[in-house]
Amino acid sequence: MIQIFYKEKGKITTSQSLEFLDTLGMDDVLWIDLFSPTGEEKRGVENFLDTSLSSRAQAEEIESSSRYSETETAISVNTNFLIPGPDEYSMEAVSFILCEGIIVSIRNAQLRSFADIQRKIQINSKLYPTGYHVLVGIVENRIDLDADMIELMSKEIDSYSKKVNAGRDVNEEFLLDINQLQENTMLVRENVVDKQRMISSIMKSDKFPRDIFAKLAIINRDIVSLLNHTNFSFERLDYLQNTVLGLINLEQNKIMKTFTFVSLLLMPPTLIASIYGMNVKLPVLGGMEDFIVTLSLMMVTVFIVLIIFKKRRML
Numbered sequence: 234m235i236q237i238f239y240k241e242k243g244k245i246t247t248s249q250s251l252e253f254l255d256t257l258g259m260d261d262v263l264w265i266d267l268f269s270p271t272g273e274e275k276r277g278v279e280n281f282l283d284t285s286l287s288s289r290a291q292a293e294e295i296e297s298s299s300r301y302s303e304t305e306t307a308i309s310v311n312t313n314f315l316i317p318g319p320d321e322y323s324m325e326a327v328s329f330i331l332c333e334g335i336i337v338s339i340r341n342a343q344l345r346s347f348a349d350i351q352r353k354i355q356i357n358s359k360l361y362p363t364g365y366h367v368l369v370g371i372v373e374n375r376i377d378l379d380a381d382m383i384e385l386m387s388k389e390i391d392s393y394s395k396k397v398n399a400g401r402d403v404n405e406e407f408l409l410d411i412n413q414l415q416e417n418t419m420l421v422r423e424n425v426v427d428k429q430r431m432i433s434s435i436m437k438s439d440k441f442p443r444d445i446f447a448k449l450a451i452i453n454r455d456i457v458s459l460l461n462h463t464n465f466s467f468e469r470l471d472y473l474q475n476t477v478l479g480l481i482n483l484e485q486n487k488i489m490k491t492f493t494f495v496s497l498l499l500m501p502p503t504l505i506a507s508i509y510g511m512n513v514k515l516p517v518l519g520g521m522e523d524f525i526v527t528l529s530l531m532m533v534t535v536f537i538v539l540i541i542f543k544k545r546r547m548l
Contacts, residue, residue: 235274238264238354245358251277264354264367265337266347278337286339287311287328300427301434307332308440310368312431314344314375315424317382321413322420329368331440336364338371346374369445369452372428376455379425383462386418390469397473403480411477415470422463429456 237248239261248254251274254265265278267286275286284307302309308331313324328339338347350370354361361367393411397403432453435441 234268235270235278236266236268236351237262238266238351240358245354245361247355254278254281259333259335262335263361264364265335266351267337267339268343269341270339275339282307282330282332282335282337284330284332286330286337301431303438303440308438310431310434313424313427314340314342314346315379315382315420316342316344322417324420324424331364331368334363334365336367345378346371349374363442365441365445369448372432373448373452376425376428376452376459379421379428380455380459382421383459383466386414386421387462387466389414390466390473393473394469397476397480403477405481408474408477408481411470411474415467415474418463418467418470422460422467425456425459425463429453429460432456 235249235251235254237250237254237257238245239248239257240246240263241261245263254262254277262281267274267278270278279286287309300311308329310329310331312327312329314327316323316325325340325342325344327344330337330339340347350361350367353370354367361370393407393414396407432449436446436449436453
């Protein structure tokens with residue numbers, strides 16, 4: 234699907250017709266949003282801009298040269314957008330191409346950042362005079378959403394911490410939940426770092442308008458703050474994980490202590506039953522010599538085991 238944002242009589246109007254793009258000039262178009270585009274739609278946009286668009290494979294590459302690149306006529310930016318789920322988070326690769334002040338976005342998932350910016354453009358188009366401003370607006374909105382996610386994760390960590398302090402439901406399943414939250418925290422951090430790299434590349438460019446650099450500096454400071462917060466959250470999760478492991482080990486030690494105590498209680502009856510279960514003459518039953526020999530052998534084996542354990546420093 235294609236959605237074209239173009240200028241008409243001082244306002245921003247939208248169209249979803251690829252054929253309508255041929256009637257517009259370069260100065261008329263602000264943003265071309267390609268959502269799960271067809272081959273025909275991509276070719277039509279490439280012909281209009283006289284440049285090539287990034288493929289999905291290129292958008293998912295992690296090399297710095299693939300994440301951000303500039304030519305004489307176009308700027309290519311590839312980044313990831315985090316999609317929260319009920320349990321796990323996922324990454325969606327998104328490509329941006331900037332050419333003659335026009336921004337082209339290529340994505341394959343519904344993203345809240347895009348919907349928010351599209352609504353803001355309709356409300357106040359003066360805030361987004363060029364595609365460069367649209368890109369910065371999308372990144373700014375994405376960072377705000379990441380901050381909200383980190384805040385929700387912090388609240389979730391607080392609830393886990395209270396459960397640990399109360400000793401409620403601290404088991405293997407609880408430990409797996411903490412591990413999943415650690416994975417989500419790492420994904421959020423990776424997503425924020427990716428935006429930091431992109432902004433760093435933009436601030437080194439001489440193609441972007443100077444008036445957006447002040448906003449980029451503010452976004453960069455917000456990113457640093459978010460990274461510090463995610464590091465702190467990860468440390469808290471690591472501490473909770475170690476605490477839960479310790480509590481589980483203590484619980485297992487209590488169980489082993491109970492089994493050991495029961496075994497000690499049954500040892501004397503077992504010893505008596507073993508001795509009197511032998512087919513030899515024993516005291517009370519009319520014999521003494523066989524009993525002495527048997528008892529001596531038992532004592533010798535006990536001493537041998539003690540010596541072996543002491544030499545191996547197991548006692």
